[in-house]
Amino acid sequence: MPATLAELPVGSSAIVQAMPTGRSCLTRLREMGIVPGTRVQVTRRAPLGEPIEICVRGSHLSMRNHEAAFIAISAA
Numbered sequence: 001m002p003a004t005l006a007e008l009p010v011g012s013s014a015i016v017q018a019m020p021t022g023r024s025c026l027t028r029l030r031e032m033g034i035v036p037g038t039r040v041q042v043t044r045r046a047p048l049g050e051p052i053e054i055c056v057r058g059s060h061l062s063m064r065n066h067e068a069a070f071i072a073i074s075a076a
Contacts, residue, residue: 005040005054006068013041014073025067033057039076 044053051062
């Protein structure tokens with residue numbers, strides 16, 4: 001099982017376990033609904049690997065790999 005959201009394969013789901021602390025993107029991620037305990041699914045990747053599209057609480061969002069790499073996940 002991948003350890004971060006950036007490593008999660010397309011079509012796979014996971015549960016957010018931990019969020020970055022002290023990162024400027026933390027507020028943006030929380031506003032997107034990405035908080036510990038949230039189920040996320042990677043729905044697509046752009047041809048060059050980023051951004052990735054994720055589904056969070058029924059909403060489709062895009063994020064960069066460097067942001068997704070800060071989000072620790074576990075199996076859904």
